[in-house]
Amino acid sequence: MITKTHLIYFSPTKTTKKIVEQIAAGLGSLDSEHHDLTRMDAGLDMQFVDGLAIIGIPVYAGRVPEIFLNRIQNLSAAGIPAVLVALYGNREFEDALVELRDVVTSKGFTVIAAGAFVGEHSYSTGKQPIAANRPDVADLQNAKEYGTAIAKQLNENIGAFPPEIPGGVPYKERAPLGGIAPETNRELCTLCATCAKVCPAFVIRVDRDVITEADNCIMCCACVKYCPEKAREMKHPVVEARREMLVKNCSKRKEPEYFL
Ligand SMILES: Cc1cc2nc3c(=O)[nH]c(=O)nc-3n(C[C@H](O)[C@H](O)[C@H](O)COP(=O)(O)O)c2cc1C
Structure with a gap:
């Protein structure tokens, strides 16, 4: 029985948050504590010593967002288990999950499971939809069942830690941000x-x-x-071009993937 779950996430448009919450629901934890880093300018200065953590990020250019890395600089854990979530906009998640695994492992978490889920792309619009309205009912149900499968694995003490996660090291080069804004x-x-x-x-x-x-x-x-x-x-023309590319090449529905 998992007594305490820590939900640690960065989620500007809340799709990552929705998935993290569903996994927590499926885990059946009695006590859930939210650590929402989205508007936490100074970051989270805390050591996690008990329970289980679900750590979620949106994928930005195939990587973990740099702003998330800054916000977890002063965070550490005393070996507690962690479930990872990479939320991507139906293109690819590339090296984001392996990068997240490496960074949370260096902070003292023990990664026991990881999942890649799909959410509405940040650049999606009414006229040019990309994974619009996802996570949908089926995605949320999948996330909940994934949480239940993790709880079962923990209770029965099965599974290989850490799980095999797709992605490469060195990670793909970070795409420069800056200069483009709504x-x-x-x-x-x-x-x-x-x-x-x-x-x-x-x-x-x-x-x-x-x-x-x-x-x-x-x-x-x-x-x-x-x-x-x-x-x-x-x-911005750079985003317009990107949006067109995404609509053209990434409209076929992708499903969540789990690594347990
Ligand atoms: C700067 C930027 C880069 C992104 N890069 C990717 C990407 O490489 N692959 C992908 O499928 N989605 C990408 N997305 C889409 C987000 O991963 C997706 O919209 C996610 O649902 C946002 O999460 P949130 O709702 O928790 O903020 C990108 C979004 C932004 C803003």
Whole structure:
């Protein structure tokens, strides 16, 4: 019986969070504690000494987002088991899971299982959907059943630790971010500042105008997805081209994969 589960995640548009929560539900833990790093500017300064951790990240360019790595710098664990989640937008997860395995192992967790799940792509729009509305009911059910399978494995003391996880070392080169950010349509914007309140990189300031510090934008599109007036748009030509490529090549539904 798992008594305590720590849900540790970075999830600007909340698809990773949904999967992590479903796995926790399937595990049947009596006590779940959320450690949401999305808006935790200073990071998490904590040592995990008991229970089990579910650690979730969105895949950015086939890697673990750099901002997540910064936020777990002061986090450590005393050998407790960890379940890993890489949430990707129906393209590929490439080296993200092996990188996550390596980083959490270096922090003192014992990786017992890992999964790659699909969520709506950050660049998805109504007109150009990419994995729109995922995780859907079937994805959530899969995540829950995966949690139950992990609990069974733990109770029966079976499984090889750490599990075989696909991906390469050295990891693929990190794609540079910076300089590209969503724009605000001032005809629709009411200056409500929702964009600033949801931005995980704290790069949006709303006063008499909306000012976005593009150099430090991580392109997560939380401001676009949560703007109540649909006034934020990611329409930089680099992203437009990427979106077109994704719609053309990555529209065939992919299913979650588990490594136990
Ligand atoms: C900068 C950036 C890079 C991304 N790179 C990938 C990728 O390499 N492969 C992929 O399938 N999805 C990629 N995505 C899509 C995200 O992994 C996906 O939208 C995820 O659901 C976001 O998680 P969240 O809802 O927890 O924020 C990328 C998204 C962003 C913003």
